[in-house]
Amino acid sequence: MSVEHSHHLPNPKSTAPPPKIEVVGTAEGAPAAPEGAVPMTILVTLPPGSDGAPPHRHSGPAFGYVLKGEIVFELEGDPERVVKAGESFWEPGFDVIHYQDGNHLDDAESQFVVTMFCAPGQPMLIPVSDEELEERKHLRAPRP
Structure with missing residues (x-):
């Protein structure tokens, strides 16, 4: 860990x-x-096999951490990937579509925490219409 990412300060008064x-x-x-x-931190628990939220976007950046299980994570322009417990993810928000955040496991729940920086007066999740998905399909990474 570099010095600029070091978060431990010695406490000479502590035993x-x-x-x-x-x-x-x-x-x-x-x-x-x-x-x-408006910063907002949420805890998301996905039942086994859950598809998660439908395609959406956020009004600002979001930073997350998988607490347990595995999630399928896909942003516009990036291939889908599996994020496992102990791993983090982030997304830029704004115009970028968040296609997937479902549970990768069919036999166990998965859970993640995410902090979003929402624009004032905007909802946490902004659904993307089928028409817009069709218009922007050329921006989606190839499917596996």
């Missing part, structure tokens, strides 16, 4: 062991939050 702090993900090149953004 207890120091906290264990690990960087689990970074988002180099992430866009800035919208002006007046």
